[in-house]
Amino acid sequence: MSEHLLAAEAKPxxxxxxxxxxxxxxxxxxxxxxxxxxxxxxxxxxGELFCLLGGSGCGKSTLLRMLAGFETPTMGSxxxxxxxxSGVGANLRPTNMMFQSYALFPHMSVEKNVAYGLLREGVSKxxxxxxxxxxxxxxxxxxxxxxxxxxxxxxxxxxxALARSLIKQPKLLLLDExxxxxxxxxxxxxxxxxxxxxxxxxxxxxxxTHDQEEAxxxxxxxxxxxxxxxxxxxxxxxxxxxxxxxxxxDFIGSVNIFDGEVDAAAPDMMRVNTGSGPIMCAPVEGxxxxxxxxxxVRPERIHLSRTKVEAANALQGTVDEVxxxxxxxxxxxxxxxxxxxxxxxxNGLHEENPITWDEEVHISWxxxxxxxxxx
Amino acid sequence: MSKRRFFSGRNFVxxxxxxxxxxxFMVPFLVVLKISLAEPRIAIPPYSPLWEWVNGExxxxxxxxxxxxxxxxxxxxxxxxxxxxxxxxxxxxxLFIGYPMAYYIARSPEPRRSILLLLVVLPFWTSxxxxxxxxxxxxxxxxxxxxxLLWSGIIxxxxxxxxxxxxxxxxxxxxxxxxxxxPLYANLVKLDDTLLEASYDLGAxxxxxFFRITLPLSWPGIVAGSMLVFIPVIGExxxxxxxxxxxxxxxxKVLWGEYFSNRDWPVASAVAMVxxxxxxxxxxxxxxxxxxxxEI
Numbered sequence: 001m002s003e004h005l006l007a008a009e010a011k012p013x014x015x016x017x018x019x020x021x022x023x024x025x026x027x028x029x030x031x032x033x034x035x036x037x038x039x040x041x042x043x044x045x046x047g048e049l050f051c052l053l054g055g056s057g058c059g060k061s062t063l064l065r066m067l068a069g070f071e072t073p074t075m076g077s078x079x080x081x082x083x084x085x086s087g088v089g090a091n092l093r094p095t096n097m098m099f100q101s102y103a104l105f106p107h108m109s110v111e112k113n114v115a116y117g118l119l120r121e122g123v124s125k126x127x128x129x130x131x132x133x134x135x136x137x138x139x140x141x142x143x144x145x146x147x148x149x150x151x152x153x154x155x156x157x158x159x160x161a162l163a164r165s166l167i168k169q170p171k172l173l174l175l176d177e178x179x180x181x182x183x184x185x186x187x188x189x190x191x192x193x194x195x196x197x198x199x200x201x202x203x204x205x206x207x208x209t210h211d212q213e214e215a216x217x218x219x220x221x222x223x224x225x226x227x228x229x230x231x232x233x234x235x236x237x238x239x240x241x242x243x244x245x246x247x248x249x250d251f252i253g254s255v256n257i258f259d260g261e262v263d264a265a266a267p268d269m270m271r272v273n274t275g276s277g278p279i280m281c282a283p284v285e286g287x288x289x290x291x292x293x294x295x296x297v298r299p300e301r302i303h304l305s306r307t308k309v310e311a312a313n314a315l316q317g318t319v320d321e322v323x324x325x326x327x328x329x330x331x332x333x334x335x336x337x338x339x340x341x342x343x344x345x346x347n348g349l350h351e352e353n354p355i356t357w358d359e360e361v362h363i364s365w366x367x368x369x370x371x372x373x374x375x
Numbered sequence: 376m377s378k379r380r381f382f383s384g385r386n387f388v389x390x391x392x393x394x395x396x397x398x399x400f401m402v403p404f405l406v407v408l409k410i411s412l413a414e415p416r417i418a419i420p421p422y423s424p425l426w427e428w429v430n431g432e433x434x435x436x437x438x439x440x441x442x443x444x445x446x447x448x449x450x451x452x453x454x455x456x457x458x459x460x461x462x463x464x465x466x467x468x469x470l471f472i473g474y475p476m477a478y479y480i481a482r483s484p485e486p487r488r489s490i491l492l493l494l495v496v497l498p499f500w501t502s503x504x505x506x507x508x509x510x511x512x513x514x515x516x517x518x519x520x521x522x523x524l525l526w527s528g529i530i531x532x533x534x535x536x537x538x539x540x541x542x543x544x545x546x547x548x549x550x551x552x553x554x555x556x557x558p559l560y561a562n563l564v565k566l567d568d569t570l571l572e573a574s575y576d577l578g579a580x581x582x583x584x585f586f587r588i589t590l591p592l593s594w595p596g597i598v599a600g601s602m603l604v605f606i607p608v609i610g611e612x613x614x615x616x617x618x619x620x621x622x623x624x625x626x627x628k629v630l631w632g633e634y635f636s637n638r639d640w641p642v643a644s645a646v647a648m649v650x651x652x653x654x655x656x657x658x659x660x661x662x663x664x665x666x667x668x669x670e671i
Binding site for chain 2: 068089090095097099103105107164165168
């Protein structure tokens, strides 16, 4: 484990010649007539912490279960470390899974739960015990070996499940909503713990989650799924700043979306006529006059002020709602045409006279902040 | 609120089950205990009173002879041992047949599961006695089973099953199987599938997963089902009488004989008292196993 280069730093997916570690090729899973996973192809590289992100029923868990070997693909193939996986049972794959419910064996102690995989593999008892001890100290559960799962807190159970899934040193660890059952505070701590362990061991992680914040914090790359398909794959920053569709922009973070069409008079100017007036965008190639599209503007890219500001896009409105979140405030600004825009602004310390309800305000953003989405 | 009314709704609710137990368990129990300490008489009732007023004095006569008599005559001890043996073997047989059935039902998809469960309890809709008589028709020398086996050429001469222990085991296992399947099913249906997936994922085969995960987790169900078979079978009287032969020795049969053939109520009562004690032991095991199950 000494000198593996962290995938988070090496970014192998940017290198066209890099060899993917997990190769998913045209995989489809049908339950009856319904395709839970629909022709998904995906390359994942060694040492990555890859997040499959999507709403419930988008097929992300089914994809994970196919990787684990619990479901047989209707079509397509999966390759892990150069080895074709079709026909290989879950018990013979170089993968292990951490279940959403943890699935700890209730009748076994923590130690027996963790050592289970090793003993089934034929590892001798003393060796299994010493490796279990090491693993328990990695997840900071020394001294809990003899406890039963029901005597542990949710966070401790989560770490037992992680230890149990890591003990066989899988080439690929599959995590199904690993932090889903934890409360917010514990979840934040555990996110960094998970990254630390992943980087320590250099194991490739594939994490399924519906929580976009969790995906952003954890992952080297995110694959956004919708209706059985992967809609976009990219680094968190890429997904957030350059979403490729209305769905992704809407799913990741908070966003204002305008529907409009390209101004016929000057298509090169990148002026889009919307219900709230013309909006200027950064130039995008290949657009035609009168083409219908969406404009996405992140709330934090919009500037809010009491005085008029010179900018590519400048509008006026009244503050409908203010939510004070501590570090920032979220404003809902009603425009002349009645639609509300979400705007966030950082809060200063002991700010005097902050913008408040029913105030007339000017809002503005640059052309570059308007992301053009053609689908 | 320092004074609570004696006839409050709360006391009433608590009193009902207690009253029930006193009336229908404690009183009969004490009556049987009393008779077991009396001496047999040819009279109505056929036993001596425990206390009498003789010349204005209360005179007690407790007779422990019935109990010592049971100890001296090997018939009773043999009948107890034989009953326990029959109950134990029947329970094991029922377990081997019932576990796969309960497992299969618990693993079946929903609509089929309800139908299978219905089939398990369906025999209860017919009288128990009728069903035992039906077995006579099947098992007797010129019964359905022998006719079919002879006709198909599997055997050359009829099997003698009726009035043997084999017939008793068939009858008992058949009758008590639902009592084993239902609690086992209730346990197995709760088993979390992801536990088996986790075991499989960690490298265990399906068979090994069954023995390491399913079987230990179904232990409370196994104990509950086995006790529901074992306890009543010890005292079973109808099946050994109807299907068994003269050699089939079971305490229920002995008890019947003492009461109705010998009309020796005191000895019969003593037999019943000892049987109760014998059966309390497995009930205690059941209770402790259930408490253990509740922990998991």
